[in-house]
Amino acid sequence: MALMNMVGAINRALDDALRDDDKVVLLGQDIGQDEGVFRVTADLLARYGDKRVLDTPLAEGAIVGGAVGLALYGLKPVSEMQFSGFAYQAYHQIEQHVARFRNRTRGRFGMSMVIRMPYGGGIRAVEHHSESRETIYAHTPGLKMVIPSTPRNARALLLASIYDPDPVIFYEPKAVYRAFKEEVPDDPEQMPIGKAEVVREGRDLTLISYGAMMRPTLEAAEDVADADGVSIEVVDLLTVSPLDTATITDSVAKTGRAVMIHEGPRTCGIGAEVVARIVEKSLMHLEAPIRRVTGYDVQFPYFARERAFLPNADRIAHAAREVLAF
Amino acid sequence: MILNRLENSRRKGGQRSNVHRNQTSCGVRGQGLREWPNSLTMVPCCQVLHGKNWPVGFPQKDFSVPRKRIKIKQKVEYLSILDGDGHVDAALDPKLDGDLSLHIYRLMLSARLLDERCIKMQRQGRIGTYGPCRGQEACHCAATVVMKPEDWVVHAFREPGSFYHRGWPLETVLKFWGGYEEGCRPPDGVNDTPIAVPIASQIPHAMGIAWGMKLRGDNRAVLCYCGDGGTSEGDFHEALNFAGVYNLPVVFFIQNNQWAISIPREAQTASETIAQKCVAYGFDGLQLDGNDPLAVYVGTKEAVDRAKSDGGPTLIEAVTYRLGVHTTADDPTKYRSDEEVKRWEKLDPIPRFQKYLLNRKLLDKKLVDEIEKDVLKEVADAVDRYEASRDVDPLECFPHTYAELPDELIEQKEEFRAALERENVGMGH
Numbered sequence: 158m159a160l161m162n163m164v165g166a167i168n169r170a171l172d173d174a175l176r177d178d179d180k181v182v183l184l185g186q187d188i189g190q191d192e193g194v195f196r197v198t199a200d201l202l203a204r205y206g207d208k209r210v211l212d213t214p215l216a217e218g219a220i221v222g223g224a225v226g227l228a229l230y231g232l233k234p235v236s237e238m239q240f241s242g243f244a245y246q247a248y249h250q251i252e253q254h255v256a257r258f259r260n261r262t263r264g265r266f267g268m269s270m271v272i273r274m275p276y277g278g279g280i281r282a283v284e285h286h287s288e289s290r291e292t293i294y295a296h297t298p299g300l301k302m303v304i305p306s307t308p309r310n311a312r313a314l315l316l317a318s319i320y321d322p323d324p325v326i327f328y329e330p331k332a333v334y335r336a337f338k339e340e341v342p343d344d345p346e347q348m349p350i351g352k353a354e355v356v357r358e359g360r361d362l363t364l365i366s367y368g369a370m371m372r373p374t375l376e377a378a379e380d381v382a383d384a385d386g387v388s389i390e391v392v393d394l395l396t397v398s399p400l401d402t403a404t405i406t407d408s409v410a411k412t413g414r415a416v417m418i419h420e421g422p423r424t425c426g427i428g429a430e431v432v433a434r435i436v437e438k439s440l441m442h443l444e445a446p447i448r449r450v451t452g453y454d455v456q457f458p459y460f461a462r463e464r465a466f467l468p469n470a471d472r473i474a475h476a477a478r479e480v481l482a483f
Numbered sequence: 484m485i486l487n488r489l490e491n492s493r494r495k496g497g498q499r500s501n502v503h504r505n506q507t508s509c510g511v512r513g514q515g516l517r518e519w520p521n522s523l524t525m526v527p528c529c530q531v532l533h534g535k536n537w538p539v540g541f542p543q544k545d546f547s548v549p550r551k552r553i554k555i556k557q558k559v560e561y562l563s564i565l566d567g568d569g570h571v572d573a574a575l576d577p578k579l580d581g582d583l584s585l586h587i588y589r590l591m592l593s594a595r596l597l598d599e600r601c602i603k604m605q606r607q608g609r610i611g612t613y614g615p616c617r618g619q620e621a622c623h624c625a626a627t628v629v630m631k632p633e634d635w636v637v638h639a640f641r642e643p644g645s646f647y648h649r650g651w652p653l654e655t656v657l658k659f660w661g662g663y664e665e666g667c668r669p670p671d672g673v674n675d676t677p678i679a680v681p682i683a684s685q686i687p688h689a690m691g692i693a694w695g696m697k698l699r700g701d702n703r704a705v706l707c708y709c710g711d712g713g714t715s716e717g718d719f720h721e722a723l724n725f726a727g728v729y730n731l732p733v734v735f736f737i738q739n740n741q742w743a744i745s746i747p748r749e750a751q752t753a754s755e756t757i758a759q760k761c762v763a764y765g766f767d768g769l770q771l772d773g774n775d776p777l778a779v780y781v782g783t784k785e786a787v788d789r790a791k792s793d794g795g796p797t798l799i800e801a802v803t804y805r806l807g808v809h810t811t812a813d814d815p816t817k818y819r820s821d822e823e824v825k826r827w828e829k830l831d832p833i834p835r836f837q838k839y840l841l842n843r844k845l846l847d848k849k850l851v852d853e854i855e856k857d858v859l860k861e862v863a864d865a866v867d868r869y870e871a872s873r874d875v876d877p878l879e880c881f882p883h884t885y886a887e888l889p890d891e892l893i894e895q896k897e898e899f900r901a902a903l904e905r906e907n908v909g910m911g912h
């Protein structure tokens with residue numbers, strides 16, 4: 158075990174993969190000599206050399222399109238988009254090839270690759286460095302979409318993503334990068350992709366979230382449970398596509414009440430899909446309307462307004478109490 | 484007009500009268516930073532053999548010359564006028580009038596002093612991450628002054644002096660880095676696009692604006708900024724290709740500051756120069772000393788005049804250097820040496836231009852101090868105005884999402900208002 162933050166834990170997973178599988182290559186802007194703008198790739202160029210850790214010119218389309226070629230040739234590319242806000246420059250490759258190669262070659266060529274990118278607000282960054290667009294990828298058949306919330310699950314899920322036979326968009330909550338530390342096992346632990354986790358057990362209400370919003374969600378759960386003497390369950394989705402329907406609906410069947418929390422815009426957000434599945438599978442168990450606490454349907458504000466904008470524990474607690482009081 | 488005609492006749496005649504320009508050595512005059520081979524001077528063999536419409540690569544009728552170097556028409560020159568010590572090449576000196584010369588000097592100083600102030604303000608948490616332009620002032624100041632108000636300037640993100648010249652209040656520039664959308668609003672009547680953070684994404688817009696000018700028959704031009712790193716993006720290629728195809732009045736101005744965060748120019752492109760990329764798009768290119776405001780002015784002026792006389796686009800590569808950090812979030816000691824920075828500090832454009840202006844007696848010691856005092860005050864006043872206008876309502880993230888807010892958004896806005904009231908969140912920070 159070693160105590161580390163999420164940057165260290167992701168670095169550990171990349172290190173594990175480079176060490177254990179010589180087909181793994183990392184590619185991206187400033188990931189070598191500079192060790193990544195968040196230092197996620199610290200020491201990896203020095204340790205594995207420039208045939209495994211590839212500093213590229215400034216072109217996301219060529220990074221991801223090139224990764225498709227590397228994957229076709231049998232390598233396992235782990236690409237970094239410097240920020241999720243610049244992945245759109247690669248989106249045609251993601252939509253037209255990464256997501257489709259397996260299907261259109263009838264299984265001949267899978268796309269075992271990971272595209273890592275930091276997402277989300279909260280670090281006072283300039284425009285295009287703060288949004289959450291997981292829905293775009295969750296809405297793209299053929300992609301998996303993983304969003305860790307702690308150092309330990311980031312390490313375990315990234316390793317599982319690298320070894321997954323299909324392409325994984327790995328959305329890293331940059332607000333969590335250095336927010337706290339957690340014990341991470343020495344051996345290369347993996348967690349299953351497509352499984353949500355009940356991180357707090359309860360009987361009266363289910364809070365569902367993922368990524369950076371797990372912290373205010375857990376804080377709200379604790380506040381409301383302590384203050385109001387109620388029992389609150391919290392589900393961390395971890396993979397937002399494919400969604401673990403059973404864990405969500407089992408929990409809501411038990412509690413009868415749910416609040417969905419995410420940072421991205423409300424319309425067609427992951428919450429919309431979660432609520433649809435609850436309604437389809439557990440409607441008869443519901444004792445109150447479901448509430449969503451989310452980013453609003455506007456462009457993520459520049460950072461002077463982001464603290465006010467981001468969903469917080471107060472807003473989650475308020476929604477939780479409304480649902481409990483219904 | 485005279486310049487236009489001169490330029491046109493020069494283009495038709497093919498012969499440049501100017502012996503001081505050279506096509507072989509690059510970088511700063513006398514510094515010999517880089518060399519590129521003089522091999523781009525031929526005519527397509529198929530066109531010679533079969534007339535203009537015979538496609539290159541089509542089977543040859545005449546087998547007497549089965550293999551021959553293709554002659555390329557596009558011209559790629561290098562230009563510098565001031566040397567590293569501020570001495571001028573008398574034959575090339577454009578002898579800009581006193582007011583314009585001093586305006587460029589003042590603008591460069593404004594960019595420098597604003598930059599220094601912003602770095603301090605970032606450390607104090609009064610603005611966020613800041614991308615300084617230190618060392619690159621000659622590029623964007625001396626190029627933008629060429630543009631007329633009816634022309635357009637399409638910005639990247641390292642050109643504060645350009646915004647200032649075009650009429651953006653300095654506090655508006657500060658607002659962008661301070662985290663306010665208001666920092667992206669061009670003043671009424673200013674034909675500029677705001678800072679573009681996604682690298683190279685603004686280049687197609689410049690092409691499109693120039694396309695509009697051409698379609699509407701307006702005698703205007705567009706100046707478009709981008710960095711060396713930006714030339715690797717698909718948007719760069721797509722925009723330059725369209726600009727060539729439609730022969731558009733646009734000047735692509737690449738500030739080659741040798742680095743794209745940690746990636747050196749050599750690792751960005753295998754091309755000897757960025758200027759020569761013009762060849763592929765069918766128009767001319769110019770590499771110039773980007774730390775020489777005279778070369779920047781002359782090169783940009785020629786390109787803009789040519790654009791306005793239907794001579795098409797130009798690709799300018801301004802060879803310069805990012806003396807500072809990439810942004811305040813960056814640590815350049817991880818990837819570049821102090822010696823390299825020191826070497827380039829000797830070519831700092833501001834002392835070079837100052838020396839030239841002193842020699843021309845446009846400046847004297849007293850005026851130097853006066854201008855510096857003035858500019859410092861302008862910057863300080865702008866900072867005061869920025870601080871005074873900082874408390875911005877968080878609800879302001881709603882109204883400009885659409886021309887008219889849909890009902891669902893009006894409802895969300897009220898939900899946000901109620902949350903803010905409950906939480907008693909202060910406005911802004």
Ligand SMILES: Cc1ncc(C[n+]2csc(CCOP(=O)(O)OP(=O)(O)O)c2C)c(N)n1
Nearest residue numbers: 243641680681682710711712713742743744
């Ligand atoms: C599309 C896109 N990818 C990545 C980034 C992150 N980024 C910001 S500046 C920069 C380097 C830009 O280099 P260059 O074009 O040479 O401009 P300079 O910073 O040197 O002025 C990078 C990679 C971005 N802003 N946009």
Ligand SMILES: [Mg+2]
Nearest residue numbers: 710711742743
């Ligand atoms: Mg650069």
